Amino acid sequence: MQDILFVIGGRAVTVLEASVAAGFMLLGLILMVAWSALRQIRYRSDEESAAAERIHELEQHLSTLLRSQGEMSGRMQTMAEIFGSRQSDMMRAVNERLDSMGHKLGLSMANTTKQTHEGLQQLHERLAVIDRAQRTITDLSGQVVELQSILSNKQTRGAFGQGRMEAIIQDQLPSSAYTFQATLSTGSRPDCLVHMPNGAPSLAIDAKFPLEGFNLLRKALNEDHLKQAQAQFRRDLSKHIQDIHEKYLVPGETQDTAFLFVPSESIFAELNESFEDLIQKAHRSRIVIVSPSLLMLSIQVIQAVLRDAKMREQAHLIQAEVAHLTDDVGRLNDRVTKLQTHFGQANRDIEQILISTDKITRRSRKIEELDLGDLPSANLEAGQRLPASS
Missing domain, CATH: 3.40.1350 (Trna Endonuclease; Chain: A, domain 1)
Structure with missing residues (x-):
């Protein structure tokens, strides 16, 4: 009943309002027809006076109907205003719900778009991996075919x-x-x-x-x-x-x-x-x-x-080198022995030199101990010598 039927002068006319207007128009048409009939009845001849009372009653009924029509029209106007306000409230609530649904739908679409983009990106990556694997398989197939041709x-x-x-x-x-x-x-x-x-x-x-x-x-x-x-x-x-x-x-x-x-x-x-x-x-x-x-x-x-x-060949070479090394060690031993002999002779010579130096030291001490002041000059002239030591 709240559906918009048509728009007149920027105002939307609903089905309910159109039905009420149609009812009023129909009622007015009926009243006009009745009123015309009454006027024709008044101008009838006096033979129809018997029906005058009935016409009077009918006019009363018509007046009553007109009052009822006025009251109904007021009530319908009130109902139209009430329905209009409720319709505006309903339209506002519907718009709010539509806005909320649009916002939620936008968020949902954004999330869906993001997820779709991520899924497509992952799909592209997997397709790239599959593409590389396919190229590898193709290369291997070519190599297998080449190997088969080689073996054939x-x-x-x-x-x-x-x-x-x-x-x-x-x-x-x-x-x-x-x-x-x-x-x-x-x-x-x-x-x-x-x-x-x-x-x-x-x-x-x-x-x-x-x-x-x-x-x-x-x-x-x-x-x-x-x-x-x-x-x-x-x-x-x-x-x-x-x-x-x-x-x-x-x-x-x-x-x-x-x-x-x-x-x-x-x-x-x-x-x-x-x-x-x-x-x-x-x-x-x-x-x-x-x-x-x-x-x-x-x-x-x-x-x-x-x-x-x-290693065996190198072992013979090593054995030969060891033999040469043994000869060198023997010669070195002889030379060291000779050097040791020379060192022994030098030690003995040094010992003799030390004995002579010791004797010289003792004689010099004896000379220092002599008192030459009491001896006569004749003895000195006679050339007396000190006793020689062995």
């Missing part, structure tokens, strides 16, 4: 194994203790020759492990493919072991044992777990299959042997 080519795979083997040996041994790609008297060229001490034959190391058959093992899709891959791997490795035995085991020039370097610990573990027959065949052919960790351990043992041999 026989020449590049051999260079990869050669590089790992060379890095291990270069880190452990001096440059004079090994030679890469050395040529033997038979014309064969092992990947590395480790020179042993004391003129012992060198140790040959091969870094060309056949991976074609092993890659087929990993790519096998069923049991038949697996069996074929195992047979191919056995043939390749057996031939490679035989080639190392024939080419690199040269009597008097190399050791009677050679190393076959496997550039992967996982391949070495799979080889020992699933291909025990190949390991035994390698042992019978005096070929030791080594992984990077075993090669490092073996090189450390060789390094200890080289250090011991070098």
Whole structure:
């Protein structure tokens, strides 16, 4: 009922006020129609005098209705004023509540904006971390693809194994203790020759492990493919072991044992777990299959042997120097003995000198004790001498 229906002259007219005005207008229209009817009735003929009394009563009723209309109009005016004041109070309360809600909503929006900004900042930071991780993964994927391409080519795979083997040996041994790609008297060229001490034959190391058959093992899709891959791997490795035995085991020039370097610990573990027959065949052919960790351990043992041999060589030099030092000490002892003899003779001479000085001192004291005033001059002229002492 308090809804605004329309605005006239800057005043808002509500539904209630419009309803009251419509009621008044309808009542006024009814009164006008009744009043017109009464006027027509007055001008009727005298035959209608019987109805005059009724008309008079009707006029009284109409007057009563007019008074009621005036009272109702006053009451409606009062009600409109009351409703207007209440409406203004209600509008003021609504505005205050709207202002309070707007302030709270503004604070809430500010907090929400701040939290959203912080969340977006954290999200950007996490996205940056994810982006860096993704770039790292992309780089690693590229490196894995590059490594796969290296391992898929026989020449590049051999260079990869050669590089790992060379890095291990270069880190452990001096440059004079090994030679890469050395040529033997038979014309064969092992990947590395480790020179042993004391003129012992060198140790040959091969870094060309056949991976074609092993890659087929990993790519096998069923049991038949697996069996074929195992047979191919056995043939390749057996031939490679035989080639190392024939080419690199040269009597008097190399050791009677050679190393076959496997550039992967996982391949070495799979080889020992699933291909025990190949390991035994390698042992019978005096070929030791080594992984990077075993090669490092073996090189450390060789390094200890080289250090011991070098210490033995230095021990001979030390013994020679000690012998020379002993001769020098003997000569020094002779010279000190001679010097001691000279010192003894000098001590005896000093003792004789001290005896003579003591005698001279005693004689001078005796001379001081003599009384030369009572002696006759003749005795002096006779040249009497004092008794000589021994």
